[in-house]
Amino acid sequence: MSKFILFLRHAIALVRADKLFSTIYVAGTAVAIASAMVVAIFVHIVVGDIAPESNRSRTLYLNNHFRKASMQEGEWHYYGFSTEAIDSCFRKMKCVEAVVGFTPGYRYTGNKVSDMERQREMPVTFIPTNPDFFRLYDFTFLSGRPFSGQEFQNGEPVCVITERLAKTLGLGLTPNPSPAGEGQNQQPTPLSHGRGAGGEALLLGGKAFRVVGVVKTVSYMMMTAAADVYFPYTEEALNLGLGRQSTYAYAGFLDVMILLRKGFSQQDFMRELEPLQRRYEAVASSQAGEEISWRVTANSQFFRFLNFFGRNSEGKESPSLMAMNLMPIALLMLLFLLLPAINLSGLVSNRMEARRAEMGIRKTFGAKRRWLLREVINENLVLTLIGGAVGWVLSWLFFRLTLHTREFLTLFQSEDIKSYEFSLDPAMFFTPTLFLVCFLCCAVLNLMAALIPAWRSLRKPIVESLNQKR
Amino acid sequence: MTLKNLWAHRGKNGFIFVEIILAAVFSFFALDAIVVVTYNTHIARASGEFEKEHLLVGEVSPLPTSPDGEGTRSDTLGVWGLYALRDHVQSLPEVQSVSLANEVFGGRYQESSWDSVRTETGTQALLAYEHSFLRGEHFFETLGLTSVEGSPSVEELSEAKEEYGVVITRSLAQALFGTEKAVGRRIVYGGKYNFEENRKHLIVCGVVEDVKAIENQRYFYSIFYPSDLWDNSPSMLIRLKPDADAEAFLARYDMPDMRLQEGTYRLTETETFKDYLKHHNRLSEGHMLFTVFSIFLSILLVGVVLGTLGTYWLQIRGRMEDIGIMRSFGAKRRDIFRMIWQEAALLTFVACVIGQIIWLQFAMNDLLFMGEKHGALERETDWVAQFWPHFFTVCGVQLLLMLLVVTLGITIPTLIAMYTKPVEALRHE
Numbered sequence: 001m002s003k004f005i006l007f008l009r010h011a012i013a014l015v016r017a018d019k020l021f022s023t024i025y026v027a028g029t030a031v032a033i034a035s036a037m038v039v040a041i042f043v044h045i046v047v048g049d050i051a052p053e054s055n056r057s058r059t060l061y062l063n064n065h066f067r068k069a070s071m072q073e074g075e076w077h078y079y080g081f082s083t084e085a086i087d088s089c090f091r092k093m094k095c096v097e098a099v100v101g102f103t104p105g106y107r108y109t110g111n112k113v114s115d116m117e118r119q120r121e122m123p124v125t126f127i128p129t130n131p132d133f134f135r136l137y138d139f140t141f142l143s144g145r146p147f148s149g150q151e152f153q154n155g156e157p158v159c160v161i162t163e164r165l166a167k168t169l170g171l172g173l174t175p176n177p178s179p180a181g182e183g184q185n186q187q188p189t190p191l192s193h194g195r196g197a198g199g200e201a202l203l204l205g206g207k208a209f210r211v212v213g214v215v216k217t218v219s220y221m222m223m224t225a226a227a228d229v230y231f232p233y234t235e236e237a238l239n240l241g242l243g244r245q246s247t248y249a250y251a252g253f254l255d256v257m258i259l260l261r262k263g264f265s266q267q268d269f270m271r272e273l274e275p276l277q278r279r280y281e282a283v284a285s286s287q288a289g290e291e292i293s294w295r296v297t298a299n300s301q302f303f304r305f306l307n308f309f310g311r312n313s314e315g316k317e318s319p320s321l322m323a324m325n326l327m328p329i330a331l332l333m334l335l336f337l338l339l340p341a342i343n344l345s346g347l348v349s350n351r352m353e354a355r356r357a358e359m360g361i362r363k364t365f366g367a368k369r370r371w372l373l374r375e376v377i378n379e380n381l382v383l384t385l386i387g388g389a390v391g392w393v394l395s396w397l398f399f400r401l402t403l404h405t406r407e408f409l410t411l412f413q414s415e416d417i418k419s420y421e422f423s424l425d426p427a428m429f430f431t432p433t434l435f436l437v438c439f440l441c442c443a444v445l446n447l448m449a450a451l452i453p454a455w456r457s458l459r460k461p462i463v464e465s466l467n468q469k470r
Numbered sequence: 471m472t473l474k475n476l477w478a479h480r481g482k483n484g485f486i487f488v489e490i491i492l493a494a495v496f497s498f499f500a501l502d503a504i505v506v507v508t509y510n511t512h513i514a515r516a517s518g519e520f521e522k523e524h525l526l527v528g529e530v531s532p533l534p535t536s537p538d539g540e541g542t543r544s545d546t547l548g549v550w551g552l553y554a555l556r557d558h559v560q561s562l563p564e565v566q567s568v569s570l571a572n573e574v575f576g577g578r579y580q581e582s583s584w585d586s587v588r589t590e591t592g593t594q595a596l597l598a599y600e601h602s603f604l605r606g607e608h609f610f611e612t613l614g615l616t617s618v619e620g621s622p623s624v625e626e627l628s629e630a631k632e633e634y635g636v637v638i639t640r641s642l643a644q645a646l647f648g649t650e651k652a653v654g655r656r657i658v659y660g661g662k663y664n665f666e667e668n669r670k671h672l673i674v675c676g677v678v679e680d681v682k683a684i685e686n687q688r689y690f691y692s693i694f695y696p697s698d699l700w701d702n703s704p705s706m707l708i709r710l711k712p713d714a715d716a717e718a719f720l721a722r723y724d725m726p727d728m729r730l731q732e733g734t735y736r737l738t739e740t741e742t743f744k745d746y747l748k749h750h751n752r753l754s755e756g757h758m759l760f761t762v763f764s765i766f767l768s769i770l771l772v773g774v775v776l777g778t779l780g781t782y783w784l785q786i787r788g789r790m791e792d793i794g795i796m797r798s799f800g801a802k803r804r805d806i807f808r809m810i811w812q813e814a815a816l817l818t819f820v821a822c823v824i825g826q827i828i829w830l831q832f833a834m835n836d837l838l839f840m841g842e843k844h845g846a847l848e849r850e851t852d853w854v855a856q857f858w859p860h861f862f863t864v865c866g867v868q869l870l871l872m873l874l875v876v877t878l879g880i881t882i883p884t885l886i887a888m889y890t891k892p893v894e895a896l897r898h899e
Contacts (some may be wrong), residue, residue: 346484410752
């Protein structure tokens with residue numbers, strides 16, 4: 001411990017001894033780390049588990065394809081899913097914990113919601129869905145509850161809205177007695193008949209909806225969960241017809257997300273689906289009098305956004321493929337570190353020139369080259385870590401400043417959506433993974449910057465080093 | 471002298487030299503995209519650019535039947551109510567001309583707006599941007615387009631009396647027929663996906679000056695074809711008289727209770743043409759590339775500034791004694807600046823050229839930025855579409871930029887060296 005304190009004191013003394021060098025070094029490191037961290041944070045926001053999309057690592061996004069034997073070779077038709085596919089197929093799978101049928105917010109744009117008196121109005125994004133949506137997504141209920149299975153089955157015009165919408169419309173918020181379930185998946189609770197969120201109503205598309213719950217508003221960066229209103233897709237007043245069946249029994253108009261049970265992977269899901277696919281194809285073919293092929297592709301959140309190299313022919317995801325897809329990101333980060341590393345190398349080289357005499361004396365008194373090398377690198381690491389911390393703050397500042405720009409927004413949401421929540425969650429920036437990434441970036445940068453100049457300087461003969469001082 | 475100094479400090483300059491080479495290589499494509507997009511947006515102006523300050527766009531919609539907005543009214547006028555509303559707007563004192571339109575020019579730029587066009591005898595097809603206009607709706611004069619010499623006037627073009635007649639832009643006429651005097655010539659339009667049935671044989675009934683549909687792109691080859699009204703909620707283009715104030719007009723008529731209405735139709739959401747494009751156009755690929763590459767380039771350049779600053783600050787600190795001697799022997803401050811700047815400039819020039827030669831290998835493999843694909847195609851006369859002029863233009867810009875950045879980096883240390891007294895400089899160790 002005392003050795004560490006001694007080292008720290010020595011390092012701090014060196015930092016203070018040459019303030020110019022230290023400032024330039026910290027600034028160079030901060031720019032490098034900030035650039036690399038912006039990339040890392042962006043990837044984290046897109047694929048990481050962040051509330052309310054806390055289960056992204058267990059979520060699969062399904063696509064539905066059909067082909068008839070009479071169609072051209074290689075031609076497949078894309079469909080949504082029907083409620084039958086959800087209930088008769090996916091819900092019965094062992095690896096599946098919840099099946100969410102929904103339509104994304106960007107499908108319905110230009111809608112407005114008003115209070116019952118039409119005094120207040122607001123453009124909104126809405127998501128028609130089923131109760132499993134609230135199991136998959138970790139919403140914080142400020143008031144009320146999710147809509148229940150019963151309300152969903154009955155197609156009742158009920159909805160869950162965000163705090164922002166509730167405030168805009170001036171709806172009364174009756175806070176939940178305790179924040180039970182905060183940070184947990186919400187389970188439907190009995191219907192509240194009291195005032196507040198249980199008793200308020202609003203007009204969506206001219207139709208009255210009863211508000212059963214108010215959730216904490218979701219940042220637009222949570223691409224799938226972000227909306228202003230969530231209501232059952234079985235609701236018929238808006239005439240969306242999402243529960244309808246299309247050409248085939250399993251084809252419809254819904255998007256489907258699967259929440260896998262813990263311990264199961266996309267490969268397990270695909271494996272379990274195979275016999276169900278064959279069984280359905282046999283039934284559909286016999287009904288149609290023609291061979292029908294059904295193909296479901298399942299993407300995890302990671303592969304939904306980071307898929308530079310495609311996947312194997314079976315469409316299965318694997319850790320090696322994941323690592324391969326992370327390579328371009330890592331290379332970009334490395335590129336952001338490489339240029340400043342060269343620049344910092346120049347600075348370290350200059351400093352080592354100035355310290356050659358000191359190194360010569362220490363070598364004369366028996367210090368080994370590897371000790372000195374380690375010491376120089378460690379001393380440098382102190383500066384790099386200071387720069388790293390500044391860089392991390394700079395990267396946060398970058399997001400803070402660009403958050404409201406149209407360019408940044410379109411990376412996450414459709415431009416047709418007219419309602420956004422501009423907020424940043426600390427979980428987007430400060431996580432152990434990001435800390436590790438930042439530390440790794442610092443360590444790599446430090447090695448790239450200090451190793452070669454220090455090694456070159458320490459290789460010089462003692463006599464030459466001692467004669468260096470003019 | 472400069473070379474001698476550079477060589478003497480080669481160890482210290484080596485790092486910044488390598489950094490500039492790498493920065494030149496990595497930044498070339500980003501800078502290329504920025505240069506091309508900037509050129510397309512600000513320099514490559516079309517000859518027929520129309521005046522936008524006095525052009526307004528509104529949406530025509532049927533009046534709701536009941537206060538809650540359910541259902542819409544119908545009356546005996548039917549769709550003619552639209553024209554009654556148009557005539558009503560036309561009669562306003564501030565208004566010069568009005569046109570109903572199925573779509574607003576440049577308002578909803580999509581991939582589907584493109585198709586191939588060729589002469590009847592030609593085999594080589596070009597891609598052209600298509601835009602519909604309503605017959606007899608004063609479209610061309612309201613938008614502000616101008617016809618080229620030898621072509622019917624814009625008033626006649628708006629009438630579109632020829633059944634299979636289309637209006638094309640000057641550049642398209644030149645590309646297809648080698649001249650802008652293309653009236654009466656025949657073209658084959660459509661069949662982008664090799665669907666023969668989609669091909670239409672059309673007659674050029676007018677040629678107008680080129681006009682830019684999308685801000686971040688060069689002007690396209692464009693075709694204007696007459697069509698019928700698609701539905702009963704078209705857009706309305708309103709050109710105000712030159713002395714009218716667009717903002718005052720909007721303030722006066724776009725209040726909910728002051729909205730222009732006639733019969734069963736009303737004009738809503740009226741805004742200036744510029745605002746309309748801003749609200750209805752998605753961010754173009756060019757704009758996004760410009761933004762992302764600007765950030766990337768800025769990061770690289772900040773790195774180079776810091777690198778130069780650090781290297782030269784430490785280097786000048788070590789050369790203070792030399793500088794002191796120079797000053798003692800009569801060297802002026804500007805001589806000190808010139809000496810250091812020349813070293814930095816030479817170093818930057820050589821490093822930059824090496825970086826550019828390295829990038830040339832990639833550029834020769836189609837890694838020159840051509841702008842958005844439709845806007846860039848088949849423009850042999852444009853420097854962007856020609857390899858060497860394009861490459862050297864970007865090289866020049868990069869060199870200037872790097873010199874500027876390096877100059878910025880050496881300024882502070884050089885100023886310190888310049889303003890240190892010779893006695894102090896000589897004492898400096």
